[in-house]
Amino acid sequence: SxxxxxxxxxxxxxxxxxxxxxxxxxxxxxxxxxxxxxxxxxxxxxxxxxxxxxxxxxxxxxxxxxxxxxxxxxxxxxxxxxxxxxxxxxxxxxxxxxxxxxxxxxxxTDYDKIPGLEAGLSGDTGVCSNYSAKYVELTYKALKNFESGNAIFTYPNTPVKCPGAPQKICYITDHYLRKVGKRDKAAVIYNTSLPVIFGVKKYADALWEICAERQIQVNLRTNLVEVRPDSREAVFQNLDNPDKMTTLKYSMLHVTPPMxxxxxxxxxxxxxxxxxxxxxxxxxxxxxxxxxxxxxxxxxxxxxxxxxxxxxxxxxxxxxxxxxxxKNTPATANYDGYASCPLVTGYDRCILAEFDYNLTPLETFPFNQGKELKSMYLMKKMLMPPLYWTLMLNGFWNGPAAVRNLLHLKFSQK
Ligand code: FAD
Ligand code: UQ1
Known part of the structure; x- marks a missing residue:
């Protein structure tokens, strides 16, 4: 020992x-x-x-x-x-x-807590999930195989990591289907257990607008409880009215599992x-x-x-x-609740949500990040991975607070 x-x-x-x-x-x-x-x-x-x-x-x-x-x-x-x-x-x-x-x-990730889910994930059945290295490659296969029908995206009734990720893949799917000319044969549906689309009003407003404009159906308080891979059906419970179950056919089903x-x-x-x-x-x-x-x-x-x-x-x-x-001295450093969620809303755009414990936006850049931006997409795709591997994992990245302070100081002095 x-x-x-x-x-x-x-x-x-x-x-x-x-x-x-x-x-x-x-x-x-x-x-x-x-x-x-x-x-x-x-x-x-x-x-x-x-x-x-x-x-x-x-x-x-x-x-x-x-x-x-x-x-x-x-x-x-x-x-x-x-x-x-x-x-x-x-x-x-x-x-x-x-x-x-x-x-x-x-x-x-508790995939085993939803009956039928692991069976569905075990082949090319249209069921997929970005939340595990084991299943993430099924998602793009499901996109490529999609011909018509329902593409359904879920958000479980537990806390999750990256609360934006369950809907990012929904927007990516919408964009993919438009690019390959299949969008008019699809219904894109986001079923979330939450009572809101996103916890911060500024970004929620932008996301509701995107869903309306792209004809993405959003159902709140709707929780996946069973997958039937043989008949390609997903069963959802209405969390405000637990006796109310809805069964939907799917061609593609992206699941964010309970955690x-x-x-x-x-x-x-x-x-x-x-x-x-x-x-x-x-x-x-x-x-x-x-x-x-x-x-x-x-x-x-x-x-x-x-x-x-x-x-x-x-x-x-x-x-x-x-x-x-x-050193036997008191712990005095404080965390302000900072979190950030790059809400990828397509193949070339991203809303970079950043906020603190008060759910108040705390944006790094001196422009409005509540809009879809190509620059923020490129940051997510090109800048963040090397920053993570070389700076963060070696203990040299403490989040963007220093960058934010510098940029805001500079712009406020003009
Ligand atoms: P992890 O990084 O998950 O590490 C936990 C480690 O603990 C693992 O290595 C595990 O093997 C180990 N472990 C587990 N149990 C034990 C045990 N009993 N004993 C010893 N070791 C154990 N975050 C962002 O900031 N931006 C994003 O765009 C973003 N997108 C995401 C998209 C997806 C699909 C997912 C899944 C996550 C995303 N996240 C994102 C979230 C981010 O990955 C997590 O918040 C982050 O990894 C949390 O770090 P952690 O150290 O708490 O946990
Ligand atoms: C960030 O610091 C970070 O941690 C490494 C992420 O995880 C991958 C992020 O997605 C983002 C957006 C940030 C914030 C960084 C900047 C430069 C705004």
Missing amino acids: YSCKVLVVGGGTGGCATAAKLSRILKKNELIIIEPSDKHYYQPLFTLVGGGISTLSEAGKSMRDVLPANAVWLKDSAAEFNPGENSVTTQRGHSIKYEYLLIATGLQ STPAALQNCSELTNEAGFVDVNKLTLQSVRFANVFAIGDCSSTPNSKTAAAAAAQCQVVFKNMESVM
């Missing part, structure tokens, strides 16, 4: 970026990262893989190559958290003692809230019960939109506060 100064659980976006920072102030054997996967995926690219714009191989790198060299990587997963004893037990039966813990497990934090967290009520998210102070990201425990990214209770952009803004806060606590 092992012991270390800092244990990081999860080597995804938030865990890897923060571990890179920690690796510069610790010795190699003081920092352990538990991460079961061989591959690290840049999941924001999955939307473009689904649209046939990028390839899956561009979205992944070997975990070995992205985790900091100056840290010990245990290829294993956390099975049990014992925060009272400062230890974590792994799947393979190791016990790891730590002085400080960073939890960064992200959200898991949850891993069982190890669900089983540790000392660390988590009722929904299984790590209960932290929303400003300092420190556990509300254990001063030596922090969380970053999708698995934490902070009420921001769960995105890589949010994890970027959080990683500097978590790092600073862990550094303070290690």
